[in-house]
Amino acid sequence: MAKGSNAGNLRLDRFLSNQLNISRNDAKELIKKRLVTVNGQTAKLFDMKINPDTDAVVSEGREVVYRKYIYIMLNKPAGVICATKDRLTETVLELIPPELRRQGLFPAGRLDKDTEGFALITDDGVFAHEILSPKKHVDKKYFAVLEKPATESDVEAFASGMEIDGGDVCQPALMEITDNPNEVYITLHEGMFHQVKRMAEAVGNKVTYLKRVQIGGLELDEKLGLGECREILHNEMEKIYAKK
Ligand code: URA
Numbered sequence: 334m335a336k337g338s339n340a341g342n343l344r345l346d347r348f349l350s351n352q353l354n355i356s357r358n359d360a361k362e363l364i365k366k367r368l369v370t371v372n373g374q375t376a377k378l379f380d381m382k383i384n385p386d387t388d389a390v391v392s393e394g395r396e397v398v399y400r401k402y403i404y405i406m407l408n409k410p411a412g413v414i415c416a417t418k419d420r421l422t423e424t425v426l427e428l429i430p431p432e433l434r435r436q437g438l439f440p441a442g443r444l445d446k447d448t449e450g451f452a453l454i455t456d457d458g459v460f461a462h463e464i465l466s467p468k469k470h471v472d473k474k475y476f477a478v479l480e481k482p483a484t485e486s487d488v489e490a491f492a493s494g495m496e497i498d499g500g501d502v503c504q505p506a507l508m509e510i511t512d513n514p515n516e517v518y519i520t521l522h523e524g525m526f527h528q529v530k531r532m533a534e535a536v537g538n539k540v541t542y543l544k545r546v547q548i549g550g551l552e553l554d555e556k557l558g559l560g561e562c563r564e565i566l567h568n569e570m571e572k573i574y575a576k577k
Contacts, residue, residue: 345371346379348390352397354434368393402457404570405433406554407562409452415440425452428560441465442473442524450475450545451553454562464548464573467504467523471573474520474547475529480539482514487536491519497531506532518546550575 349360349369361379363369369376370391371383383390385399407425409415416424417439425440441453441461455461464471491508507520519529530540546553550572557563565573 343383343385344379345369345376345381345383345390348383348385348399349392349397351435352399353392354431363392402455402460403433403435403438404457404460404565405429405438405454405562406551406557406565407452407454408553408557408559409444409449410559411447411449413560414446415443415452422446425454429454429562433562433564444545445527445530445543448543448545449559450543451548452545453548453565465524469574470522471549472520472522472547473524473545474518476544476546477517477519477529477533477540478542479515479517479533480541481537483508483510483517483538484514487538490536491532495532495535497525497528497535499531501525501531503528503532520547549573 346357346360346364349355349363350357353360355363364376364379367375367377371381372389385401390397390399407428409425409428413423413425413428416422417426418424426434426438429438435456437456438454439456439461441455442465444450444452453461453464463469488508488510491506494503494505496502503525504522506522507518509518509520511517519532521528525531529543533540551565551569554563
């Protein structure tokens with residue numbers, strides 16, 4: 334057994350299965366075929382204990398880089414729901430390609446079925462809670478097409494913290510009118526159910542198209558087509574908490 338390999342507490346077959354997104358049996362098969370090394374020594378036992386932070390695991394000649402959690406940016410298309418599974422409707426998790434799939438993935442927050450744009454998928458519950466908590470001030474920015482042109486008085490109503498149907502009082506929100514007054518950007522500090530649509534209705538308007546374009550300071554990658562996703566890079570994670 335490789336030196337240092339007793340320091341950890343994770344079984345090698347479980348580590349390989351989690352990190353390579355393969356079944357436990359496939360992980361065992363790799364070990365059986367002598368295709369896995371730990372700190373340069375061929376691994377012989379499925380249940381060999383490793384320390385993922387310090388042991389170097391190589392499978393089929395490639396280093397298995399340990400990531401405790403994964404963070405995925407998905408450009409959600411309309412018609413797909415932000416849920417982990419559903420009997421009838423396609424979920425965001427079904428759009429994640431096999432190489433990024435892992436156990437425990439879920440969407441951090443919900444976009445409506447007809448909303449497009451930036452959905453964040455992760456297996457890190459603490460992070461998800463943080464970016465959704467209004468206390469952490471991770472703003473969400475949306476692009477909305479409205480039935481009627483937006484006005485300066487709408488901008489003021491959004492900024493004042495309006496009451497919407499059902500008596501919910503919103504925190505002040507930013508509405509930016511583009512060159513086309515039917516198209517606006519709306520930045521929210523919180524995420525109430527159908528909030529953008531309900532705020533638009535509260536000023537006598539209607540959202541006909543909605544897309545989330547930014548979470549915190551991190552913009553949706555415009556290279557991602559609808560339904561495409563990619564991992565969020567390490568340096569981009571900081572942007573989520575940064576104001577823009
Ligand atoms: N506000 C809405 O009305 N819908 C969404 O999907 C997100 C924000």
